[in-house]
Amino acid sequence: MNPIADRGIAQLTAWLNGLSRRQSAIANNVANIDTPGYLRQEVNFETELQRAFGRTAGSLAVTDPRHIAAPPRAVNQLGLDPQQLLTSSRLDGNTVDIDQEMVLLAETQMRYQAAAQALTKKLTNIRTAITG
Numbered sequence: 001m002n003p004i005a006d007r008g009i010a011q012l013t014a015w016l017n018g019l020s021r022r023q024s025a026i027a028n029n030v031a032n033i034d035t036p037g038y039l040r041q042e043v044n045f046e047t048e049l050q051r052a053f054g055r056t057a058g059s060l061a062v063t064d065p066r067h068i069a070a071p072p073r074a075v076n077q078l079g080l081d082p083q084q085l086l087t088s089s090r091l092d093g094n095t096v097d098i099d100q101e102m103v104l105l106a107e108t109q110m111r112y113q114a115a116a117q118a119l120t121k122k123l124t125n126i127r128t129a130i131t132g
Helices: 007-031 045-052 074-078 082-086 098-131
Strands: none
Touching: 007 098
């Protein structure tokens, strides 16, 4: 809930929620690294953020006849993540790559810290404006 109807706070909150979901998926992947047949879970942060704001993924607005529409990405049409195209699954059917998970975890933590700092700064500015 956003009691002061600030769009920036809503965006930062959606950002933090999406990153939290990604971190949970990574934690599940790491926890199941030795489970035969386990399929890796993934939360595409950008897709989650676009979904939170009701935008369609991968489409650009063409507001002028001189604009060029972006072509669809072939990788997304296949439903594959470009990072996964170069990795192979293990013999036991488990699709978790611990190195990839650790890189994604570090990236997710850095983004979460940045979002939390931005939200803190935003709230500090609002508090300063209210108290004078």
